[in-house]
Amino acid sequence: MFEDRNKKRTELKELGEFGLINHLTKNIKPKNDQTLMGIGDDCAVIDKGDYVTLVTTDNLIEGIHFDLTYAPLKHLGYKAAVVNFSDIIAMNGTPKQMTIGISVSNRFSVEALEEIYSGILLACERYNVDLVGGDTTSSPSGLFISITAIGEAKKEAVTYRSGAKEGDLVCVSGTVGGAYAGLLLLEREKREFQANPNMQPDLSGFDYVLERQLKPEARKDIVEKLAELNIKPTSMIDVSDGVASEVLHICTRSKVGCNIYEDKLPIDHTTIQVADEFNIAATVTALSGGEDYELLFTIGQDDYEKIKDLKEITVIGHITDLKSSANLVATDGVVAPLTAQGWDAWLNKEPEQKKQE
Numbered sequence: 001m002f003e004d005r006n007k008k009r010t011e012l013k014e015l016g017e018f019g020l021i022n023h024l025t026k027n028i029k030p031k032n033d034q035t036l037m038g039i040g041d042d043c044a045v046i047d048k049g050d051y052v053t054l055v056t057t058d059n060l061i062e063g064i065h066f067d068l069t070y071a072p073l074k075h076l077g078y079k080a081a082v083v084n085f086s087d088i089i090a091m092n093g094t095p096k097q098m099t100i101g102i103s104v105s106n107r108f109s110v111e112a113l114e115e116i117y118s119g120i121l122l123a124c125e126r127y128n129v130d131l132v133g134g135d136t137t138s139s140p141s142g143l144f145i146s147i148t149a150i151g152e153a154k155k156e157a158v159t160y161r162s163g164a165k166e167g168d169l170v171c172v173s174g175t176v177g178g179a180y181a182g183l184l185l186l187e188r189e190k191r192e193f194q195a196n197p198n199m200q201p202d203l204s205g206f207d208y209v210l211e212r213q214l215k216p217e218a219r220k221d222i223v224e225k226l227a228e229l230n231i232k233p234t235s236m237i238d239v240s241d242g243v244a245s246e247v248l249h250i251c252t253r254s255k256v257g258c259n260i261y262e263d264k265l266p267i268d269h270t271t272i273q274v275a276d277e278f279n280i281a282a283t284v285t286a287l288s289g290g291e292d293y294e295l296l297f298t299i300g301q302d303d304y305e306k307i308k309d310l311k312e313i314t315v316i317g318h319i320t321d322l323k324s325s326a327n328l329v330a331t332d333g334v335v336a337p338l339t340a341q342g343w344d345a346w347l348n349k350e351p352e353q354k355k356q357e
């Protein structure tokens with residue numbers, strides 16, 4: 001409509017998701033002193049004196065982020081809320097309020113939307129968050145959910161992606177790769193069901209990875225544990241796009257390098273079993289899968305003693321200087337540059353090579 005026919009047209013896939021965000025926002029500078037952090041972290045950070053307000057938005061789009069053939073509506077609502085809480089928690093904050101935008105086609109019934117809301121409200125109940133507003137519109141087809149979460153933290157407690165220092169330890173909570181293993185199984189069941197609708201899916205024994213995909217939790221318990229132990233991570237991010245992508249975000253923002261050790265990645269045995277079935281290395285599910293919503297963070301070496309016996313926290317590497325760049329040390333000792341193969345909306349879910357900026 002407004003496009004100048006003589007102007008060069010650049011395809012979205014030439015930039016990819018992170019390239020596009022960077023391209024559109026690179027000249028944006030905060031005008032208000034209260035804007036302590038604008039674009040570039042898990043949340044925006046707004047100065048409120050001794051405290052800060054944290055703000056984050058995530059969209060979930062049918063056909064891109066979820067597939068209603070296998071995602072129950074209640075789980076979908078729960079996940080839509082929790083992935084936003086996860087970004088607040090990744091700043092070492094507490095989620096407090098949220099607003100929700102829903103666009104829906106007449107393919108959906110009132111009862112379907114009630115199901116989604118029951119999931120959203122369950123998440124609000126469990127994480128002690130108030131749903132304080134939103135917007136509702138029709139959509140030509142499909143379902144779009146956009147949630148904005150608002151949280152709070154003490155100013156000195158906020159953890160940015162930019163604080164990692166040479167010598168720090170790189171830690172991850174829980175296990176990684178499971179959500180992607182769950183997705184692989186669900187996508188396979190869907191293909192088999194489409195080929196033969198009489199087929200009964202047999203997913204028994206895979207509950208762990210299915211739950212990781214369909215009903216993730218944000219690791220509020222981990223930031224509470226760290227506070228209890230008097231540990232303030234030097235940097236932190238949540239694992240939405242895969243460990244490799246998140247480590248590279250921390251390295252880029254902190255202007256450091258790192259060594260990540262393949263054999264240290266905490267991968268559950270069900271994930272390994274699924275990876276074997278699909279003939280992919282389990283490491284790939286952890287590094288490139290994403291959606292685990294675990295916390296990836298760095299701590300000073302002095303804090304190692306306090307976490308070394310905690311089952312829920314694993315040290316997977318350490319921070320080096322910028323010159324050394326970000327590396328993966330494979331189980332056989334071979335060192336290679338760490339690259340992130342995140343999912344990309346414009347590449348029809350083809351993995352894309354993303355290198356450190």
Ligand code: ADP
Nearest residue numbers: 021024025038039040041042043044058087240
């Ligand atoms: P996360 O994975 O933690 O949700 P993203 O990779 O989605 O973070 O976003 C990275 C940063 O870019 C965040 O600060 C986010 O607010 C910002 N961002 C994403 N999309 C846009 C946009 N369209 N316009 C402005 N800022 C954006």
Ligand code: MG
Nearest residue numbers: 042087238240
């Ligand atoms: Mg995040």
